[in-house]
Amino acid sequence: MxxxxxxxxxxxxxxxxxxxxxxxxxxxxxxxxxxYRASFFAEFSINVLSAVSSLLFIEFLYANIPAVAGWSHDEALVILASYFIIQSISWLFLMSGMWRFDYMLRIGSFDRMLVRPMHPLALIGFSEIQPETVVDFSLALFLLGRYVFLYSFPPVWIIILYILFLFFGVVILLSFLVILRTINFKTINTWSISIFVQDISNFGRYPRQIFQGKLFRFLAATILPVVFMGAVPAEIFLGKVDWWYVVFGFLTAAVFFLSARFLWNRALKSYSSASS
Amino acid sequence: MKQPIIDIQNLRKTYTYYKKPPGLLGSLKSLFHREKLLTEAVKEVNFSIEQGEFVGFLGPNGAGKTTTLKMLSGILYPTSGKVNVLGFTPWDRKPEFQKQFSLVMGQKNQLWWDLPAMETFLLNQTIYEIPEKVFRASLKELSELLEIQDILTIPVRKLSLGQRMKCELAAALLHQPKVLFLDEPTIGLDVTSQQNIRTFLKKYNEQKKTTILLTSHYMDDIMELCKRVIIVNLGRIVYDGSLQELIDKHADYKLLKITFTQEMKRNDLKKYGKVSEFAPKRAVLHVAKAQYKKIAAHILEELPVDDIFIDEVSVEEVIRDIFAVTKTGTV
Incomplete structure (x- = not known):
């Protein structure tokens, strides 16, 4: 004890x-x-524009049809909000650093991260923080606030479960990224991994019911677990809790986290550093 | 018996790499079929270093110096062998170990390019968890020794290379490491800046009793700082001992630098010793230590000498000789 x-x-x-x-x-x-003042304003504006364009996509879509796979316009915005929260937290802590990981390996700046008294992944993530992710995060909070204002405030246990699943979403997304990024230890120069992860995780902003066929449903919840990067947390927030997915989300997060840890440590052992 | 600070036993490191034929076509071919090759960067390295020693680590490019340093600091796992630094195995990467050593690589920097060096110092304070009091004292001491008080608030990109290196050193020493690995700290610096860095390292080692392992291609660095040198070539240690002994042992000849009043022929000089440099009116001879006085006298008597100058062999030459000999495999 x-x-x-x-x-x-x-x-x-x-x-x-x-x-x-x-x-x-x-x-x-x-x-x-x-x-760099000009760069500051440019980065900020671009982030606002890209967040707004995601929002506009949903607006245009729902101007034509009343519902997608059983999700109304307001509910779809909750998925987008959950997706934004998971993305922006992941970007803030690790993803933007990982975006340059192959570069760090190639020029050898990764070596420095291995001699400092902290986890190298934290140092990778922290070295390239993009403060602009606050834009997506704020938009997400606004969208959630809007839903609560229009409908009702969810009970406390829902809020707790929702936060827990946002956390799982971040864990799954980052583990997925780390697992694929360990390939870089062998290939060094493979920048497209980050783009691939981004493309896959883009599916997180859609309802899980859009996946057709058993195979894709299975993939979206296991090997490419995109349903946990937006849709499942949103369902929880809306009170449509599917307990089967709750259990499954917990397991997926655990499996992904442990595999990422195992593969990362194994890859470090074969790391051969940039030349002398 | 007292445990040495650094202890290396039978350290080996083998890299795998793939052979690629030249050109674009070769690259395409190697996508499908490639030849696997193994290089033994470090073959068998054994040495130990006591607390407070300042050791020079020498060797030509590709000898295995940097690979050894990287294993000592835990960046690389060895293929086999044992290493003990401060009681830890480096590649376990224990934070307690990492807080007690520092690695400075002359070609790579840790300072934030767009910000004053002070910002990096403060960052290191949080990463290394240096208590405020210790940090202040350390900072004051280092900035006085390195004379960088005035440049701490200037963005790093506006500093000269020499000033930047000083700040790099300060950043690496703020947490008062017990062991310091320096990989070519003076590379690319002008003569004055090199001298400043050397003076600092010498003082620091004397005052703090920090154990330092230094690699450098500048013999001035080694001669001024290191009592002991370890020379590696082709992944093996070929010499471990004092610099003076090395010179005494290998330099069994002296140099006679002669200027003549009239033009000479090379063949006329051969009987006195090995001619290493020759121009019609100037020559450099290698003469055995035991006989150099006698031979110099003979030359003065028999040849039209304008001037004669007797010189010691330089350390560079000794080292070059050792590298050349060890390349063929026999020491």
Missing amino acids: KRMVVSMSNIFYSIQRYFVVFWRYLRLALQVRLA
Whole structure:
């Protein structure tokens, strides 16, 4: 019992420590952005535009048809919001750094991340923080707020389950990315992995019912688990909880996380670093 | 018995790589069929280093220096062998170990390009969890020793290469490492900046008793800083000992640099010793240490000498000789 208390306090200490370091990196990223004023405004505007275009797509779609796979316009916006939250958190912590991972391997700046007293993945993610992801996140909160305002506030247990599944969504997406990115240790120069992950995760913004046929339904919940990157959390938020998917989401998150950890550690052992 | 700070036993590292025929066509072919090759970057390396030692690690390009350094700092896993640094196995990458050493690579920088060096220092303070008091003291000490007080608030991209290297060193030493690996810290610097870095390293090693392992292609660095050198070539250690002994042992000759009043023929000089350089009015001879006085006297007597100068063999030449000999496999 005492040992458990000690290990729990260690975990909390680590989490706190990583947040402190993250905060320091975030401030550096902001300072770099502000050093180039024009670039700051450009990045910000582009992020707003791309978020708005995702929103417009749904608006145009629902101007033509009343429902897609049983989802109304307002419900579809909740999927988009959940998708945005999962994406923006993933981008903030790891994805933008991973976007340049092959470059880090090629020029050898990854070496530095292996000698510092922190997890190399955290250092990869923190070194390329894009503060602009706050745009998607704010839009997502606005969309959720809109739904609650128009309909009703979900019960507390739903909120808790929803947050938990947003977290699972982030875990699944990032594990998926890390698993594919370990290929880079062998191939070094394969930038398209990040694009592939982005393309696949794009499916996260649609209802899971759009997948036709047993094979694709199965794929979308297992090997390419896109349903957990938007649709399933949204169902929970809307109170349409499918317990089968809740159990499955928990298992998928665990399996993906453990495989990512295993494959990453194994890949590090064969890492041969850039030349001398 | 006291445990050495760094202890390496039978360290080996083999890289796998693939042979690619030249050209675009070759690249296309190698997509489908490629030849697997193994290189032994480090074949068998054994040495140990005591606390406070300043050791030079020498070898030609591709000798295995950097690969060894990378295994010592836990970046690479070895193929086989044991390494103990500060009581840890480096590639376990324990944070307690990582907080006690530092790696500076002259060709790679850790400073944030667009921001003043101070920002990187503060970042390192959080990453290495340096208490505020220690950080302040360390920063004050390092910036005085390196004379960088005035440039800490200038964006790194506006600094000269020499100033940047000083800041790199400060960033690497803020957490007061017990072991420091330096991979070519003076590469590309002008003579004055090189001298400044050397002076600093010397003082730092004396004051802090930090164990330092240094690789450099500049013999001045090695001569001024390192009492002991370890020379590797083709993945093996070919010499481990003091620099002076190395010179005494391998340089069994002296150089006679002669200027003549009239033009000479090469053949006239051959009987006195090995002619290493020759121009009609100038020559450099290699003469055995035991006889150089006698031979110099003979030359003065028998040839139209304008000037004669007796010189020691330079360290560069000794090292070059050792590399040349070890390439053929016999030491």
